[in-house]
Amino acid sequence: MNKIVEKENFSEKVVKIVVEAPLIAKARKPGNFVIVRVGEKGERIPLTIAGADIAKGTITIIVQKMGVSSTKLCQLEVGEYVTDLVGPLGKPTEIHNVGTVLCCGGGVGVAPLLPIVEGYKKAGNRVITVIAARSKELLILEDEMRKHSDELIVMTDDGSYGRKGLVTEGMEEVIKREKVDECITIGPAIMMKFCSLLTKKYEIPTMASLNSIMVDGTGMCGACRVTVDGKTKFTCVDGPEFDAHKIDFDEMMSRLGGYKEEENDKMDHFQN
Amino acid sequence: MERSEEYIKNERKQEWRVELQKLTKAKDRMAVERVEMTEMAPEERIKSQRVEVNVGLTKEEAMREATRCMDCVNPTCMEGCPVSINIPKFIKNIERGNILEAASVLKETSALPAVCGRVCPQEVQCEQRCFYVEKLNLPSVAIGHLERFAADFERESGVISVPELAESNGVKVAVIGSGPSGLSFAGDMAKLGYDVTVFEALHEIGGVLKYGIPEFRLPNAVVDVEIENLRRMGVKFITNYIVGQTASLDDLKEEGYKAFYVGSGAGLPRFMNIPGENSNGIMSSNEYLTRVNLMGADSEESDTPILRGKNVVVVGGGNTAMDSVRTAKRLGAERAIIVYRRSEEEMPARVEEVHHAKQEGIEFLTLTNPIEYIADENSRVKQIKVQKMELGEPDASGRRRPIPMEGSEYTIDATVVVVAVGVSPNPLIPNSVEGLEVSKWGTIEVVKDKMQSSIPEVFAGGDIVRGGATVILAMGDGRKAAKNMNIYLQEKYLSNKVEH
Numbered sequence: 113m114n115k116i117v118e119k120e121n122f123s124e125k126v127v128k129i130v131v132e133a134p135l136i137a138k139a140r141k142p143g144n145f146v147i148v149r150v151g152e153k154g155e156r157i158p159l160t161i162a163g164a165d166i167a168k169g170t171i172t173i174i175v176q177k178m179g180v181s182s183t184k185l186c187q188l189e190v191g192e193y194v195t196d197l198v199g200p201l202g203k204p205t206e207i208h209n210v211g212t213v214l215c216c217g218g219g220v221g222v223a224p225l226l227p228i229v230e231g232y233k234k235a236g237n238r239v240i241t242v243i244a245a246r247s248k249e250l251l252i253l254e255d256e257m258r259k260h261s262d263e264l265i266v267m268t269d270d271g272s273y274g275r276k277g278l279v280t281e282g283m284e285e286v287i288k289r290e291k292v293d294e295c296i297t298i299g300p301a302i303m304m305k306f307c308s309l310l311t312k313k314y315e316i317p318t319m320a321s322l323n324s325i326m327v328d329g330t331g332m333c334g335a336c337r338v339t340v341d342g343k344t345k346f347t348c349v350d351g352p353e354f355d356a357h358k359i360d361f362d363e364m365m366s367r368l369g370g371y372k373e374e375e376n377d378k379m380d381h382f383q384n
Numbered sequence: 385m386e387r388s389e390e391y392i393k394n395e396r397k398q399e400w401r402v403e404l405q406k407l408t409k410a411k412d413r414m415a416v417e418r419v420e421m422t423e424m425a426p427e428e429r430i431k432s433q434r435v436e437v438n439v440g441l442t443k444e445e446a447m448r449e450a451t452r453c454m455d456c457v458n459p460t461c462m463e464g465c466p467v468s469i470n471i472p473k474f475i476k477n478i479e480r481g482n483i484l485e486a487a488s489v490l491k492e493t494s495a496l497p498a499v500c501g502r503v504c505p506q507e508v509q510c511e512q513r514c515f516y517v518e519k520l521n522l523p524s525v526a527i528g529h530l531e532r533f534a535a536d537f538e539r540e541s542g543v544i545s546v547p548e549l550a551e552s553n554g555v556k557v558a559v560i561g562s563g564p565s566g567l568s569f570a571g572d573m574a575k576l577g578y579d580v581t582v583f584e585a586l587h588e589i590g591g592v593l594k595y596g597i598p599e600f601r602l603p604n605a606v607v608d609v610e611i612e613n614l615r616r617m618g619v620k621f622i623t624n625y626i627v628g629q630t631a632s633l634d635d636l637k638e639e640g641y642k643a644f645y646v647g648s649g650a651g652l653p654r655f656m657n658i659p660g661e662n663s664n665g666i667m668s669s670n671e672y673l674t675r676v677n678l679m680g681a682d683s684e685e686s687d688t689p690i691l692r693g694k695n696v697v698v699v700g701g702g703n704t705a706m707d708s709v710r711t712a713k714r715l716g717a718e719r720a721i722i723v724y725r726r727s728e729e730e731m732p733a734r735v736e737e738v739h740h741a742k743q744e745g746i747e748f749l750t751l752t753n754p755i756e757y758i759a760d761e762n763s764r765v766k767q768i769k770v771q772k773m774e775l776g777e778p779d780a781s782g783r784r785r786p787i788p789m790e791g792s793e794y795t796i797d798a799t800v801v802v803v804a805v806g807v808s809p810n811p812l813i814p815n816s817v818e819g820l821e822v823s824k825w826g827t828i829e830v831v832k833d834k835m836q837s838s839i840p841e842v843f844a845g846g847d848i849v850r851g852g853a854t855v856i857l858a859m860g861d862g863r864k865a866a867k868n869m870n871i872y873l874q875e876k877y878l879s880n881k882v883e884h
Contacts, residue, residue, distance in 0.1 A: 135630050149587060155679065155687040156587075180687050196587040198624040327679070327688075330585050330626065331651040331810055332595075333671035337662055344655060344662060349811055363662055366763035370664040374689030381684060 134169030218299025466860030495571030501532025563591020565846030628816030651810025
């Protein structure tokens with residue numbers, strides 16, 4: 113049982129939760145994730161870690177209401193408990209001083225990107241960050257990103273804030289302007305696919321952090337398998353980050369929908 | 385704890401045993417027919433994942449079966465038991481009607497008697513070494529059924545004994561993984577007076593006993609009682625803790641842990657790497673069984689979804705494959721089919737499981753192997769292309785090697801496929817502990833019979849060492865490790881010389 117000590121509604125659908133987890137706060141590194149379970153009938157769901165406070169013994173997770181489990185988590189209030197929380201899981205991001213790094217985040221993918229941006233900056237890189245959302249209301253962590261980046265570009269689909277356009281447009285502008293040594297992308301699968309196609313064109317090494325379906329998160333179930341360079345990998349123990357140019361994004365996107373009908377049924381059951 | 389041969393022989397000479405031996409003539413003992421386990425009717429039991437197939441023996445049945453046991457001078461059955469249960473002693477206690485005493489005999493050496501009585505392959509262990517089988521060519525004493533009876537009787541009586549514990553020595557040891565191996569180890573170390581903490585990655589204690597083996601074979605409530613028993617012996621349990629990730633082995637050393645037992649089990653499920661295998665609807669038996677057994681996905685109240693299908697195919701021939709296919713039947717599959725590349729004779733599953741599966745209407749397509757999965761426009765599997773096989777010369781496993789028959793391909797309709805072709809060891813511990821010697825298969829290397837790894841204070845056993853075996857072999861490893869870790873710790877920290 114882990115107590116929720118802070119909660120902030122970023123938007124109707126996106127919630128920031130700070131939860132007590134002293135060991136995870138100490139052990140986590142950029143790129144790691146946790147598995148969360150809410151309620152005795154709850155599902156185990158993977159969520160990325162957006163930050164940690166070792167002194168307070170807390171970690172920050174940012175959740176988007178998608179199905180039953182994420183909605184239940186978002187409905188918890190300060191003082192209430194998450195039934196189970198385990199981590200940190202997955203391999204951490206390999207952060208080195210490579211020169212200029214382009215960090216691209218979309219939607220709630222901006223949350224796990226934050227510790228990575230911090231990490232790259234700390235390692236002495238020039239960090240240019242592009243964050244994107246459908247509209248101004250859905251944009252998260254702008255101030256934090258600005259603080260840790262040498263430059264921040266904000267893109268919105270509808271032009272309600274920052275510049276109008278997709279994340280890739282902001283990226284291409286940077287790539288054309290200066291030499292980029294490495295790129296990392298986290299966000300919806302379709303966004304990562306197009307980021308990857310873009311950087312492939314410019315031959316910039318790129319990592320993508322995947323959010324596959326998982327049950328245990330420790331290598332046991334194999335639900336999170338993904339094809340990378342023609343081989344089957346497990347996102348939980350081999351990832352969650354892989355060479356974006358080698359990921360079969362189409363397969364990955366279809367696998368994310370592997371339980372769609374069943375999840376909709378659960379949602380109907382939950383709402384009625 | 386470990387009983388010497390002499391001790392066991394002397395016990396046999398106790399007054400009550402001698403009286404029992406005289407009470408019934410050997411000829412009359414042999415004339416008793418082996419008891420049949422009562423089973424739930426197949427058409428009833430397939431309606432629920434949580435109805436146990438084997439009902440258990442009545443006290444009368446158990447006492448009658450116990451008279452069959454000859455109380456041999458040289459009980460070879462015990463040699464067949466990986467945890468060296470004093471089999472004649474517990475059976476003779478049943479014969480005289482002292483069932484609670486029988487249960488406490490089981491607990492002298494086994495941390496999980498109610499579990500073993502249900503899932504051990506007794507037919508190839510203790511029962512195979514029974515006097516009736518070795519000398520008379522008759523069905524063995526039903527040791528497994530009797531073990532289950534004694535453990536169940538004690539549990540249902542509510543009068544649960546706690547094994548005798550040595551005085552606390554204050555030495556902290558950590559167990560990594562709460563499956564059968566870790567629990568068995570924990571029980572023995574607690575008896576020896578150690579301060580034992582078990583770390584479990586999942587949110588439930590029990591490992592494969594909870595996430596793997598279905599409730600129709602092993603109810604979770606039975607596992608929980610055995611775990612509670614360990615708690616009463618002073619064993620501490622911490623869930624949601626992944627040693628190597630949540631904290632390192634070195635962190636635990638700083639907290640005062642002097643030695644470690646790694647029983648982290650088999651992790652990664654194997655796939656066959658054939659075209660279309662990552663289509664939706666195709667999953668590992670680990671995933672399928674975990675969703676149902678651990679997460680309760682067969683119930684509408686559970687938030688965890690499960691895939692149901694009219695036609696479900698399970699690939700493999702082991703106990704896990706049987707568990708999966710019988711689960712599919714219980715989830716409402718009209719056709720639940722085993723596809724196995726060798727013949728029924730080579731199936732690694734217990735004969736009892738295959739028999740139960742057939743009673744439940746499971747179809748068996750043996751000498752058949754999947755070669756490709758065909759998906760619909762939504763990437764969901766709809767058909768499996770299979771190939772017929774024939775058996776050639778025996779391979780390294782001693783079983784006849786299956787050889788594909790050219791031109792024999794055909795397709796089977798299925799919207800759910802469960803792949804149960806084995807597992808590889810979990811990489812988390814081998815990857816996170818520096819200096820730990822690991823085989824090319826990813827298993828932890830240990831000194832045989834000592835279970836000590838290349839790091840002296842780290843012992844290991846069960847599937848992380850064996851790659852994949854049975855509950856009882858994993859428990860046997862836990863016992864061996866406890867015995868040897870005790871020697872190591874006594875000499876290092878307690879300045880006691882121990883007889884090796």
